[in-house]
Amino acid sequence: MSERRLRWGVISTSNIGRKAVNPAIRASCNGDLLAVASRDEARARAFSEEESVPVSYGSYEALLDDERIEAVYIPLPNSLHKEWTIRAAEKGKHVLCEKPLALDAAECREMEAAAAANGVKLMEAFMYRFHPRTEKVLEIVRSGAVGALKQIRSSFTFLLTRPDNIRWDPELGGGALMDVGCYCVNVSRTMAGREPVEVRAMANFRSPGVDGQMAGTLRFEDGLLAHFDCALTMERTEVYHLMGTGGHLRIQNAFLPGTDDAIIEQFDMEDNLTPLTVPGADEYRLMVEHFADCALNDRPVRYTPEEAALNMRVIEALYESARKEGAVVAVK
Numbered sequence: 001m002s003e004r005r006l007r008w009g010v011i012s013t014s015n016i017g018r019k020a021v022n023p024a025i026r027a028s029c030n031g032d033l034l035a036v037a038s039r040d041e042a043r044a045r046a047f048s049e050e051e052s053v054p055v056s057y058g059s060y061e062a063l064l065d066d067e068r069i070e071a072v073y074i075p076l077p078n079s080l081h082k083e084w085t086i087r088a089a090e091k092g093k094h095v096l097c098e099k100p101l102a103l104d105a106a107e108c109r110e111m112e113a114a115a116a117a118n119g120v121k122l123m124e125a126f127m128y129r130f131h132p133r134t135e136k137v138l139e140i141v142r143s144g145a146v147g148a149l150k151q152i153r154s155s156f157t158f159l160l161t162r163p164d165n166i167r168w169d170p171e172l173g174g175g176a177l178m179d180v181g182c183y184c185v186n187v188s189r190t191m192a193g194r195e196p197v198e199v200r201a202m203a204n205f206r207s208p209g210v211d212g213q214m215a216g217t218l219r220f221e222d223g224l225l226a227h228f229d230c231a232l233t234m235e236r237t238e239v240y241h242l243m244g245t246g247g248h249l250r251i252q253n254a255f256l257p258g259t260d261d262a263i264i265e266q267f268d269m270e271d272n273l274t275p276l277t278v279p280g281a282d283e284y285r286l287m288v289e290h291f292a293d294c295a296l297n298d299r300p301v302r303y304t305p306e307e308a309a310l311n312m313r314v315i316e317a318l319y320e321s322a323r324k325e326g327a328v329v330a331v332k
């Protein structure tokens, strides 16, 4: 138990807050969930009763005006991340904001500047990076146990049946790449340990700017290729493969492994499999505890807004390529 505990507020009654992040804050060793805000007062009140959150507010502004709140978790539609992050920072609140941090790299940098100007922490909530399995995979890759990486393949797809979901809305920053492909881009860059120089992508757009399905490639300077696919229109897949000159790793249930023990499948060059087991963990809880520790003790966050901007820069290039029917686009 940490001596000081961070006082959190959550902005909106989102599904992901209800399912994963609010419970993680409540279970954390160094934080308490004090308040919830909704655009709708009755919804906020019902949420606070159902989820045992002490205080409810019928507007996001009202929560930001509560001086007891030290940090906010923002699980709003993507197009609202920038506005509410900046407004929270200006009220002196630390911000853990959902992925993707913003609509583009420029927005990420505006948010970073607001956080810096107000002396608060800002981090993008890519929770899978806090799972000990992800850390173990990185350690294996960096140790050279699979040789030099030659190819990365990743996939994140699921079937979104609700037509009114925020992920289909062009005004709210919808799209498969924004929603799930962003994990593929993130894991490719993280495992490569460097930035791609160019990309190409093909997509099926549901409406202008909103891809239901995308397949793309990131090319790194030394020839490493990272292929990915993502979709809101297919059955669930969640996997990445790291192919090296000395073997390869396959990570299934890659981003949402749950809290059971997690497996890393390591193959040698003859395709012999050695499974490694990593003890299960709640990646959401590890993320919020890290963030609270940074906020309480003024430590740097492990994944900076600049890192989020680099991810968004690749996403922007992929959308440009998909709009141009797969043209090669440089990552600026």
Ligand SMILES: NC(=O)c1ccc[n+]([C@@H]2O[C@H](COP(=O)([O-])OP(=O)(O)OC[C@H]3O[C@@H](n4cnc5c(N)ncnc54)[C@H](OP(=O)(O)O)[C@@H]3O)[C@@H](O)[C@H]2O)c1
Binding pocket: 011, 012, 013, 014, 015, 016, 017, 020, 037, 038, 039, 040, 043, 075, 076, 077, 078, 080, 098, 099, 100, 125, 126, 127, 166, 172, 179
């Ligand atoms: N890290 C993860 O595992 C994970 C998983 C899923 C989603 N996410 C991210 O979390 C964010 C929210 O996703 P979600 O699936 O939880 O969404 P959601 O259930 O639709 O929640 C979004 C919330 O935003 C509020 N909101 C404000 N303006 C809105 C508008 N114009 N239209 C709709 N809602 C509006 C609503 O709350 P009030 O009405 O109460 O104000 C709504 O409940 C997204 O950025 C998504 O990428 C992350």
